[in-house]
Amino acid sequence: METDILIPEIKEKETTNFFEKVQNDFLGLETNYQVASGEITRRIYLDSTASTLMMGIAHRTGEKFLQHYSNTHSLMHFSAKIATKTYAWVHEKILQFVQADPEHYTCFFTGSGTTSGMNRIARVFNHLQPKKDVVLVSIMEHHSNDLPHRKHGGHVIHIPVDTHESKMGCVDMDLLEHYLAEYEGRVNYVSVTGISNVTGIINPINEVAKLAHHYGAYIVVDAAQMAAHVPIVMSGNADPEMDVDALIFSGHKTYAPGSPGVVIVRKDLMEKIEPEEVGGGMVDRVFPERYYVTNDFPDREEAGTQNILGAITLGAAIHVLDQIGMENVLEEDTQLTHYCLEEMLKIPEVVIYGETCMKTCPRAGTISFNMKNLNHGLVAAILNDYFNIAVRNECFCAHPYVEKMLELTHHIQINEARAKQITDWHTEPWMGMVRVSFGLYNTKDDVDHFIYALKEIVRKKDEYEKYYIINDHGDYEHLTFQFSCKDYFNLSQLVLDELDS
Numbered sequence: 001m002e003t004d005i006l007i008p009e010i011k012e013k014e015t016t017n018f019f020e021k022v023q024n025d026f027l028g029l030e031t032n033y034q035v036a037s038g039e040i041t042r043r044i045y046l047d048s049t050a051s052t053l054m055m056g057i058a059h060r061t062g063e064k065f066l067q068h069y070s071n072t073h074s075l076m077h078f079s080a081k082i083a084t085k086t087y088a089w090v091h092e093k094i095l096q097f098v099q100a101d102p103e104h105y106t107c108f109f110t111g112s113g114t115t116s117g118m119n120r121i122a123r124v125f126n127h128l129q130p131k132k133d134v135v136l137v138s139i140m141e142h143h144s145n146d147l148p149h150r151k152h153g154g155h156v157i158h159i160p161v162d163t164h165e166s167k168m169g170c171v172d173m174d175l176l177e178h179y180l181a182e183y184e185g186r187v188n189y190v191s192v193t194g195i196s197n198v199t200g201i202i203n204p205i206n207e208v209a210k211l212a213h214h215y216g217a218y219i220v221v222d223a224a225q226m227a228a229h230v231p232i233v234m235s236g237n238a239d240p241e242m243d244v245d246a247l248i249f250s251g252h253k254t255y256a257p258g259s260p261g262v263v264i265v266r267k268d269l270m271e272k273i274e275p276e277e278v279g280g281g282m283v284d285r286v287f288p289e290r291y292y293v294t295n296d297f298p299d300r301e302e303a304g305t306q307n308i309l310g311a312i313t314l315g316a317a318i319h320v321l322d323q324i325g326m327e328n329v330l331e332e333d334t335q336l337t338h339y340c341l342e343e344m345l346k347i348p349e350v351v352i353y354g355e356t357c358m359k360t361c362p363r364a365g366t367i368s369f370n371m372k373n374l375n376h377g378l379v380a381a382i383l384n385d386y387f388n389i390a391v392r393n394e395c396f397c398a399h400p401y402v403e404k405m406l407e408l409t410h411h412i413q414i415n416e417a418r419a420k421q422i423t424d425w426h427t428e429p430w431m432g433m434v435r436v437s438f439g440l441y442n443t444k445d446d447v448d449h450f451i452y453a454l455k456e457i458v459r460k461k462d463e464y465e466k467y468y469i470i471n472d473h474g475d476y477e478h479l480t481f482q483f484s485c486k487d488y489f490n491l492s493q494l495v496l497d498e499l500d501s
């Protein structure tokens with residue numbers, strides 16, 4: 001049953017004004033830091049692929065909920081009723097958001113992000129079909145959609161990326177089919193990302209699902225990057241083979257930092273085995289010698305007290321995204337990403353990874369690049385120290401994909417013997433990229449500032465380089481400019497100030 005007690009009602013739908021209202025309402029859009037020139041400037045946050053900023057409406061909804069905060073396992077008091085009902089509403093909302101039929105799918109929360117959900121699903125699918133010993137994942141995956149399957153899922157085979165022109169960096173669908181056919185009968189499931197956290201390339205997850213199902217395998221989707229960027233259709237596709245069996249995403253990448261990871265999965269699969277996690281809240285009856293697990297979803301998958309506040313904050317963020325319409329979110333995202341790509345391509349010193357034609361190779365929100373003759377760490381440091389632009393660099397927890405894209409783009413071959421010796425990424429400083437990524441709050445002005453910074457780096461490369469050394473951690477450090485975290489956020493002092501006031 002729906003309750004809108006705590007979720008602000010948003011009546012207007014799909015209007016530019018409404019989009020703009022949300023776009024300007026995030027915490028941290030006016031954060032200022034002093035940069036190396038001595039100026040105090042506004043931070044430009046271009047690191048949303050790592051974590052998005054907090055949506056204002058979601059934050060305020062969470063604050064209002066705190067007036068009623070209570071454990072959802074309590075039953076009779078008013079606050080418990082509000083908490084329980086609202087928490088249940090969030091589950092329903094998420095199922096609706098990813099278009100998963102509530103009759104057949106359940107949604108539950110786990111850990112603080114996708115990693116925890118992926119480990120859980122790997123264990124579940126392994127227990128479901130222990131005799132099927134092969135898991136197919138693409139080489140494009142974040143480690144969170146690779147290592148859990150290696151540890152819990154079975155023998156992992158990596159599907160290579162497409163190297164054909166106009167598809168460079170995408171999952172190779174022909175090779176996926178080739179492996180599915182070669183290992184037919186042994187493949188338990190295929191697990192792919194909806195959007196690469198390195199190149200932003202969007203994978204055709206429903207097409208992958210169709211292929212996997214055709215060969216008798218399940219399909220798991222890592223939607224860590226997908227949930228906030230593109231519409232998702234888990235069930236009700238014209239061809240049921242295109243439906244997705246399990247999908248996982250992170251609340252902290254969906255405009256609700258501090259919220260849990262989310263798993264949406266077919267109920268009939270979860271019913272077949274005892275839940276992986278046991279404890280309070282998921283049992284009907286417990287005796288000293290035995291216990292009876294409840295048949296109710298999602299309770300049976302949510303042992304213990306969950307991150308209730310985080311879930312409710314996430315529910316509000318998802319509700320806002322739904323009101324805007326994910327088609328509209330994607331359209332805005334595509335325009336900004338396309339604009340940024342076009343501007344970057346005009347700078348000859350910039351090398352972009354993956355196919356850059358967004359018609360043949362759609363992308364959302366993420367671009368990784370390098371600047372010729374400049375280390376990725378130095379570029380990221382200059383962008384931060386001089387331009388107050390927050391980006392990520394290195395290998396983004398996707399070492400195999402980053403390595404492959406570097407090899408393909410720069411026509412280098414890392415010989416196998418040497419590759420085996422490389423156990424620490426930092427000892428190979430050339431291995432890495434700079435990543436710029438967007439959220440709802442980013443604008444054309446942000447991109448213009450970023451492009452201006454890249455051009456300045458090209459123009460004054462030698463000057464900037466003189467100011468940096470590589471420290472003991474392998475990071476670029478400015479010789480004269482010092483940044484003190486405590487000047488901006490000092491937890492213990494803030495607490496003492498509050499106590500004194």
Ligand SMILES: Cc1ncc(COP(=O)(O)O)c(C=O)c1O
Pocket residue numbers: 049050112113114115116142144145193195196197222224225250252
């Ligand atoms: C595609 C992808 N999958 C999984 C993860 C892991 O997510 P989390 O850190 O929320 O567990 C990330 C994080 O960057 C990601 O981008």
